[in-house]
Structure formats: structure tokens, C-alpha cells
Amino acid sequence: MDIGDKIFELRKKNNLSQEALAEKIGVTRQTISKWELGETSPDIKQAKELSKVFNVSLDELTDNDIKNVLEAKVSNTEKLAGIIIKILKVIGILSIIYGILFVIAIILFTAFPNEQRTTTEIISADLNCSIGDNNYLITIGEDNYFECMECNKDMRIYLKDITDYANIEHSVENIEKYFEDNGGSCE
Secondary structure (H helix, E strand, C coil): CCHHHHHHHHHHHCCCCHHHHHHHHCCCHHHHHHHHHCCCCCCHHHHHHHHHHHCCCHHHHHHHHHHHHHHHHHHHHHHHHHHHHHHHHHHHHHHHHHHHHHHHHHHHHHHCCCCCCCCCCCCEEEEEEEECCEEEEEEEECCCEEECCCCCHHHHHHHHHCCCCCCHHHHHHHHHHHHHHCCEEEC
16 A cells, blocks of 8 residues: 555544645645645655654554555666676677687688789770771770870760770770771771
8 A cells, every 4th residue: 555545544534634634734635635646745744744643653654655665666676687687698698709700800810811812903995996097096094084086076975985984894895896897906
């Protein structure tokens, strides 16, 4: 039984209205109502006054309520401790896994220190192409670089369109194919 119920029970037992009890304690009738409804609780001074009015000890007035509060706090503390233990277990397991992976990485890097993979990427190309008696020096490279001084405007536009600056090797194939299709060749 909480303190609000205890106040209600003792008030009825002593044939007191909320108004009469409020006058004896020095609070408003609404305060007594809030205590009985469990919305608020009396402070220690008010609890002492209540125990005098009802002729009961302070322990009798609050005993069950204090016991319930203590039990609830102990229960909450036990739940919190359980959650903390679970979190610590997860952190411990993750730390062990991380440590194992770290050791494996160190072993692999020390066991194979000289193995380096390199890729050769063509970043520019010069082509000497010809159609009939006309020779064309074509240079392509990164950053959309394209040069062909001997090319006419239409040829330059077409060759730029078929050039893939991200893949120079593929661009060389496209340009060689263009010259072959037009009766020429590239070196």
C-alpha cells in the first residue's frame, strides 16, 4: 500500500474530511486530494504532522511505501547491472575479435613484405597515322588532352568524340579502327 492509500484509509478511519485534515496539517484540501491520488507525496515535516494527527508512528505511515520504493530501486539496480554486464561482454568479445584480426594482419604483412601489386596504366599515347599521302600525328592523354595539328576540323571533332580519356588503350584502338576504315593505317 502506498502512502496515498494509507492517508486515505487513516483519514476515513478517523472520520476526517479532506478539508478537516488539511486544516490540522496546515495545507489545502487539494493537497490532501493529490496525496491520496498518488499525484504527490507529503514532505517529511508534513508526514510527521500526519502521524501525530492519526496517532501512528512515522514508520507505520510510510513503512509499506518505503519498502515498495526500496524493492523497486533494488530491482532497477539489478536490471541495470545485468544490462551493463551484457554490454561489457559484447565489448569484450568485439575486442578479442579485433585483436585477432589485428594479429592476422600483422602476420600477413610481415610474411609477405615484398609482394607488391602494380598496375601499368597508359596515361598518354602518340600515334602516327596516314591516309593516302596525308600523315597525321595524334597525341592523346589524361585530363582530356587531344592534339592533331594535321587533322581538319571534322576529323578532329570525330576523333575527339571516339576518344575515351579514362581508357587510353581503348582510345588508341578506336583511332586505329577509324584510319583502317578510311583506307589508312597507324603505327
